[in-house]
Every structure is written in structure tokens, then in C-alpha cells.
Amino acid sequence: MAMLGKRLAIVTGATGAIGGAIAKAIAIEPDFEVLLLVRDETKGQRTVQRLKNETGNEGVNFAVVDLSLQQSIREFAVQFDRPVQILINDAAIAPRSRHVTAEGRELMFATNVLGYYRLTLALVTNLAQGAPARVVNVASYWAGDLDLDDLEFNRRPYNNDTAYRQSKQANRMLTVALAERLHLHNITVNACHPGDVNSTLSNALGFGGSESPETGARTPVWLAKNDSVATTTGKYFVGCKQESCSFARDRTGIERLVAICNQMS
Numbered sequence: 001m002a003m004l005g006k007r008l009a010i011v012t013g014a015t016g017a018i019g020g021a022i023a024k025a026i027a028i029e030p031d032f033e034v035l036l037l038v039r040d041e042t043k044g045q046r047t048v049q050r051l052k053n054e055t056g057n058e059g060v061n062f063a064v065v066d067l068s069l070q071q072s073i074r075e076f077a078v079q080f081d082r083p084v085q086i087l088i089n090d091a092a093i094a095p096r097s098r099h100v101t102a103e104g105r106e107l108m109f110a111t112n113v114l115g116y117y118r119l120t121l122a123l124v125t126n127l128a129q130g131a132p133a134r135v136v137n138v139a140s141y142w143a144g145d146l147d148l149d150d151l152e153f154n155r156r157p158y159n160n161d162t163a164y165r166q167s168k169q170a171n172r173m174l175t176v177a178l179a180e181r182l183h184l185h186n187i188t189v190n191a192c193h194p195g196d197v198n199s200t201l202s203n204a205l206g207f208g209g210s211e212s213p214e215t216g217a218r219t220p221v222w223l224a225k226n227d228s229v230a231t232t233t234g235k236y237f238v239g240c241k242q243e244s245c246s247f248a249r250d251r252t253g254i255e256r257l258v259a260i261c262n263q264m265s
Contacts, residue, residue, distance in 0.1 A: 006033045006059055008084050008130065009224065012067060012119070013091035015043040017199035018138065020051075021217035022088055023060070026224065027051050033059035037076070037091070037119075039066050067091050067115030068101045070265060077122035083130035084123055086224045089116040090138040090194075092167070094204040098158035105264065106152035108160070112167035113151075117174050117261050124185065131186035132230065136223045137175050139191040141238060142205075143168035143247065148256050161205055172236055172247045173254045174261065179234030188233035191245075192219045 009026045013019030014036040027034045034051070038044035044062035051060045063080075066072040092112045099107040105114065120127075120135055127133040145162045146169045149155075153163060175191040182189055196202070197216035198209030222240045223229055236245035247253075 006031055007086070008033045008035060008082055009086035009088065010035045010037060010084055010123070011088045011090060012037045012115070013089075013138070014038065014062075015040065015047050016090070016201065017213040018194050018197050018216040018220075019088075019090040020047060021213035022090060022138075022220050023047075024051055024054060025214070025217050025221040026086070027055040027057045027060050029225075030057065032057070033061075036060070036062040037065040037067065038062050039064065039091075065119075067119060068105070068107055068110040069103055070114070070118055071103070073115070073118045073122050077119075077126075080123075080126065082126060084126040085130040085133050086136070087120060087123060087127060087133070088136045088138065088220055088224055089119065089171075090220065091115060092138070092164075092201055094160045094164045094201050096160050096204060098153055106163075108163045108167055109152055109170075112164070113170045113174070114261060114264060116171055117178070118265055120178055120182075120189070121265070124182065124187070127182070127187045128185040133185075133187045134224055134230075135178065135182070135187060135189040136220050137171050137189065137191040138194050138220050139171040139175070139236070140164075140168040141193040143172060146170060146173075146247075146253070146257075148253065148260065151260065164205060169247050170257060172245055173250065173257055175236070176234045176248045177254050177258045183233055188229075188231065190223050190229070190233060190235050190237060192223055192237040194218075194220055195239075
């Protein structure tokens with residue numbers, strides 16, 4: 001149930017280190033409700049209760065959505081009828097071996113790339129109703145290796161580091177495409193590198209991390225709330241500063257990637 005006069009932020013990946021810190025930084029503001037989209041109901045319940053305890057905000061809730069599955073996103077979007085002011089796409093995985101979803105897609109690409117893309121498009125009406133609205137895609141500086149002819153590692157040997165870098169490059173490229181598509185609805189879309197945080201994901205890639213989850217959340221939250229970037233769209237940020245993104249200039253690649261994602265959706 002909507003809380004009168006409050007703005008709504010949707011955060012994915014909030015049962016993880018960075019996503020949890022993002023959700024907390026928004027929930028601590030009394031004029032916000034926060035809805036966590038989670039795959040694991042038990043983790044969702046635990047995270048919601050922790051955030052309520054830590055922030056005093058009773059407007060923190062969760063919904064079970066498997067972001068690797070188009071059907072799960074569709075089912076959520078069809079029954080969800082509230083205006084949304086902020087969508088933060090943070091959910092990401094880096095499994096060490098190749099897995100395929102029930103819908104036949106390689107799991108990391110389905111979660112890290114299609115999950116961002118499909119969820120944003122599925123909630124366009126809600127974001128337009130909440131406009132001016134913002135979408136923040138948590139990407140990474142650890143990006144590259146995109147192979148538009150083998151996005152799902154059907155030909156290449158699967159390597160989770162390569163697959164992760166590819167997914168983060170795709171996030172940054174699709175941010176440009178979504179920004180161009182959604183600006184007429186008064187919705188901005190930006191991407192960022194959150195920071196080097198020790199997390200389940202970084203450990204899966206063989207890294208640690210020297211920064212706290214709160215530091216990692218700083219740039220995504222700033223993009224979601226700061227007035228100075230209220231009309232900025234289609235850009236990439238590191239440390240709350242805009243940086244040039246070579247992937248954003250690859251118009252041919254962006255158009256091909258969008259076409260492929262649309263075929264998969």
C-alpha cells in the first residue's frame with residue numbers, strides 16, 4: 001500500500017553488499033519508500049527487516065522477481081500499478097561456470113544485461129507516471145570483451161571474468177540507448193561504476209575490495225537523488241563525476257546490441 005506523499009524507489013540486488021547500502025541510503029530519507037526486487041524470499045524478508053530497524057522507515061518492502069527470467073519481470077510489471085521516481089538496477093552475478101536459465105538464456109547475460117534492460121522497459125509507464133524519474137544502471141569500469149556474435153558463450157569457452165566484463169560493457173551501451181528512448185517521458189538514464197567493494201560478486205571474480213559498501217553506494221545514490229544531475233542522461237559516472245565512455249560512442253555496436261536484446265525480449 002502506498003504511503004501518502006512519499007516517493008518510490010525500486011532497487012534490485014539489495015540483498016548484496018552494494019545494493020543493500022544503496023537501499024539503506026535511500027530508505028534513511030523519510031520522504032521515500034523503497035521496494036526491493038529480490039530472487040530469494042528469505043533474504044528479502046531479512047533485508048527488509050534490517051533496513052527498517054536501521055532506518056526507522058516502515059516503507060521498505062520487497063517483491064520476489066527473478067530478473068534472469070523475462071516471464072518473472074512481466075508478471076511483476078503487469079500487476080504493479082504505482083508511479084516510480086527512481087529505479088536502480090544493481091542486481092548482478094558472476095557464476096564461475098556457465099548456466100542456462102529455464103528460458104534458455106545464458107544466466108549471467110540474462111541477469112546482468114537483459115535484467116536491466118527488460119525491467120526498465122517493463123516499468124516505463126510507472127516511471128513516466130512518477131516523472132521526473134531517474135534510472136541508474138550500476139555498471140563498472142571493469143568492462144570490455146563484448147562479442148556481439150557470441151553474447152551467450154555458445155562458441156567461446158566460458159570465463160566468468162570475460163562474461164562479467166562483457167555484461168558491464170553492455171550495461172553502459174544500453175544506458176545510452178535507453179536514455180535516448182526515454183527522454184521524451186522525462187526519464188533520465190545514467191550508468192556508473194560504484195567502487196571496489198568486497199562482495200560475493202567480487203569474490204567470485206577473484207577480487208577482494210578496499211572500499212566499504214557505503215562508499216560503493218555513494219555514486220548510484222547521488223545519481224538517483226542529486227539536483228545537479230536532474231536532467232543529465234545517457235552518461236557514465238565514476239566517483240560522482242562524469243567520465244568519457246568509449247563504449248557510448250560505438251553507435252553501430254549499440255544499435256546491434258539493442259536489436260539483439262529486443263529479439264530476446
